[in-house]
Amino acid sequence: xxxxxxxxxxxxxxxxxxxxxxSLAVYALLVALALASLRALAFELPGxxxxxxxxxxxxxxxxxxxxxxxxxxxxxxxxxxxxxxEYQFRTNxxxxxxxxxxxxxxxxxIAVMAGFALISSAIVTALAGTAGVWTxxxxxxxxxxIRFVALYPLQTLAYLxxxxxxGTIARRTGLAVLLFVGYTLVAxxxxxxxxxxxTLARHLPSAAFTALVPNPFFAYAGMRVAYSLTAPLVDTxxxxxxxxxxxxxxFEKQDL
Amino acid sequence: MNVLExxxxxKRYGRVQALRSLDLAVPQGSVFGILGPNGSGxxxxxxxxLGAIHPDAGRYAWSAGAPGAAHPxxxxxxxxxxxxPALSGTExxxxxxxxxxxxxxxxxxxxxxxxxxxxxxxPVATYSLGMRQRxxxxxxxxxxxxxxxxxxxxxxxxxxxxxxxxxxxxxxxxGRVTVILASHVLDEVQKLCTHVAVLKHGRLLAAxxxxxxxxxxxxxxxxxxxxxxxxxxxxRA
Numbered sequence: 157x158x159x160x161x162x163x164x165x166x167x168x169x170x171x172x173x174x175x176x177x178x179s180l181a182v183y184a185l186l187v188a189l190a191l192a193s194l195r196a197l198a199f200e201l202p203g204x205x206x207x208x209x210x211x212x213x214x215x216x217x218x219x220x221x222x223x224x225x226x227x228x229x230x231x232x233x234x235x236x237x238x239x240x241x242e243y244q245f246r247t248n249x250x251x252x253x254x255x256x257x258x259x260x261x262x263x264x265x266i267a268v269m270a271g272f273a274l275i276s277s278a279i280v281t282a283l284a285g286t287a288g289v290w291t292x293x294x295x296x297x298x299x300x301x302i303r304f305v306a307l308y309p310l311q312t313l314a315y316l317x318x319x320x321x322x323g324t325i326a327r328r329t330g331l332a333v334l335l336f337v338g339y340t341l342v343a344x345x346x347x348x349x350x351x352x353x354x355t356l357a358r359h360l361p362s363a364a365f366t367a368l369v370p371n372p373f374f375a376y377a378g379m380r381v382a383y384s385l386t387a388p389l390v391d392t393x394x395x396x397x398x399x400x401x402x403x404x405x406x407f408e409k410q411d412l
Numbered sequence: 413m414n415v416l417e418x419x420x421x422x423k424r425y426g427r428v429q430a431l432r433s434l435d436l437a438v439p440q441g442s443v444f445g446i447l448g449p450n451g452s453g454x455x456x457x458x459x460x461x462l463g464a465i466h467p468d469a470g471r472y473a474w475s476a477g478a479p480g481a482a483h484p485x486x487x488x489x490x491x492x493x494x495x496x497p498a499l500s501g502t503e504x505x506x507x508x509x510x511x512x513x514x515x516x517x518x519x520x521x522x523x524x525x526x527x528x529x530x531x532x533x534x535p536v537a538t539y540s541l542g543m544r545q546r547x548x549x550x551x552x553x554x555x556x557x558x559x560x561x562x563x564x565x566x567x568x569x570x571x572x573x574x575x576x577x578x579x580x581x582x583x584x585x586x587g588r589v590t591v592i593l594a595s596h597v598l599d600e601v602q603k604l605c606t607h608v609a610v611l612k613h614g615r616l617l618a619a620x621x622x623x624x625x626x627x628x629x630x631x632x633x634x635x636x637x638x639x640x641x642x643x644x645x646x647x648r649a
Contacts, residue, residue: 165510173498250494253462254511255486412464 165256166264166271170238179234184279186230190223191287199377208376211287212294214301218372220284221308224276225369228312229337231276232319235269236332239323249412262324262404269316277309304369307385311368314392315340317399318361324403324410364391413475415440415484415559415590416461420470423456423614430456431614433470438592438607440475443585445605445622446594447636453614454594455491458563462488474559484590485512487552488561493544497537501528501547504536505554514555526550527576541568549577553584560584563594578604602632612640 170176194210210219242248251261319336326332340362348357357363367388414437421434431453438444446454459465461472474483495504505519523529526546528539536544545568552560562581566574581604584591595601601608602622609619617639618625622632629635 161510161513165507168503168507168510169496169499172500172503173496175498245497246492246494247496249464249490251507251511253464253486253488253490254508255513256511409466411459411466 162260162264163267166268170268176234179230180275180279183227183230183234183276184283186227187220187224187279188283190227191220191283194219194223195291197373197376199373201377206376209291209294210376211291213288213292215294215372216284216288216291216301218301218304218369220280220287221304221311221369222372224280224308225311225366228276228315231272231312232315232336233333235272235316235319236323236336237329238268239265239320240327240329240332243327243412244329246412252412258408259404262400262407265320265403266317266400269320270313272316273309273313276312277305280308281305301372303385307368307389310389310392310396311365314361314365314368314396314399317396317403318365321399321403321406324406358387359391361391361395364388364395368392413440414438416472416474416592418457418461418470418472421457421460421467421472422469423453423460423465423467429614431460431467434611434614434616436609436616436619438590440590441585441588442606443581443591443593443604445601445608446592446611447596447598447601447608447632448611449596449640451613452596452611454596454611455563456614457611458488458490458561458592458594462486462490462561464490484558485555486559486561487512487554487557488563489545489548489552489565490561490563492567493548495536495544495547498535500533500535501539502532504547505551508551508554512555518554522550522554523547525553525580542570542573545569546573546576549580553580557589559590559592561592561594564596565593566595566597566600574600598631598633598636602626608632610636610639 191211196207197210198205198207210216242251248261252258318340319332322336322339323332326335344360344362348360348363352360358367364387368385416436416438418434418436421431422429423431434453434457436457446457448454456465460467461474474486496507499507501523502519505522506516509516509519520529520532523532526549528543528547528550531539531543536547539547545565549562549565552562565577565581569577578600581591581593585606591604593601593604605622607620608622608625610617610625626632626635629638
């Protein structure tokens with residue numbers, strides 16, 4: 157089965173799904189609401205309160221990528237469901253029995269994750285661009301904010317690959333969501349604070365992914381955070397490859 | 413010429429030995445019944461030869477029969493119908509056709525034969541169990557397979573549906589398609605199968621031409637009871 161056929165197969169599974177269309181519409185709406193919440197952003201500082209134009213060019217690229225990163229948990233849950241429903245309905249077993257090699261099954265799912273990352277990026281870029289055009293241009297707190305248009309898809313893909321791996325191991329939706337959210341929001345932050353040194357902690361998966369699009373709002377308060385892009389980029393690229401390989405390995409060993 | 417041969421296939425789930433050193437040979441063009449009570453290892457054996465389950469030991473080999481063909485085209489229904497519930501019957505068969513590399517032209521005809529043409533655009537989630545079972549059998553037959561594997565195909569079907577399935581199996585058999593049929597319904601196996609294997613607690617008790625297995629008994633049921641008598645203790649690892 158050629159690569160194009162693999163994409164056609166995954167499209168045949170997903171594109172007629174009303175659930176997918178509704179989920180993406182809700183996701184786009186939530187991203188829009190998250191961006192709208194930045195319209196009247198104000199910070200209380202010791203010297204008084206300041207109002208910032210968080211939706212103005214060029215900062216809107218960074219700000220939108222950051223807030224969308226939180227809304228993305230909806231996307232990750234949907235991705236987990238896409239993986240675990242194949243186990244629940246035993247459709248992955250039927251795919252394998254019908255002649256789809258296990259490795260190609262996982263490659264198809266990786267393509268789906270890449271597709272989700274691209275769709276998410278298109279939605280965020282379109283909404284951020286629209287908000288920027290609407291608001292105008294202001295002084296930049298982050299001179300290279302446009303680079304987050306490129307970093308955001310990589311961050312999203314990395315989390316989606318983690319979701320693919322977790323869904324493949326957990327097999328059940330509830331357990332997969334618990335593991336994914338528990339690891340990224342609870343377990344890893346605790347490991348970073350309590351177990352690992354700062355040097356090692358920033359190489360953990362979620363830390364590396366998050367560092368690609370760091371919190372932009374410190375800059376508005378005049379705080380400068382030492383920030384290197386090289387290490388998170390390399391770490392994330394390695395994790396994406398490792399998670400893909402690990403998912404293939406696990407799926408090839410599983411009884412379906 | 414055998415289309416499938418297994419040697420020493422074994423599988424254990426925890427402390428339960430689901431399959432114990434299974435040796436089978438399925439002749440090409442036969443209707444091969446795998447008979448046994450629930451938990452006898454029928455589905456595990458079929459899951460292994462279909463590539464869904466990894467055996468702990470042993471090996472199996474499919475033979476296409478046709479010169480130059482490495483592997484036969486196999487259609488199957490294993491245990492329960494497995495479909496994407498949000499997709500329609502047609503859309504699910506498109507998924508099957510894409511994986512098998514066969515055209516989608518035969519889908520409408522397959523749905524009509526299964527009596528599902530009127531509901532072809534309805535989501536499978538709205539189908540009854542019997543309708544799903546018929547859709548699964550239609551999927552198994554899609555793309556003119558060389559071998560059709562059916563695991564308890566009568567499950568969930570009304571008497572008319574069961575009769576339809578039996579008719580379909582007979583038509584497949586006359587078309588030189590090898591049919592492997594797992595069932596615990598003795599009457600069904602006796603009416604349809606040319607060859608039979610009897611399993612209990614993962615152990616092969618008898619296998620061969622159905623007349624040879626029935627031997628002097630009046631019915632397959634009598635032969636089955638005689639074979640399985642004294643094998644009530646499940647083998648432990």
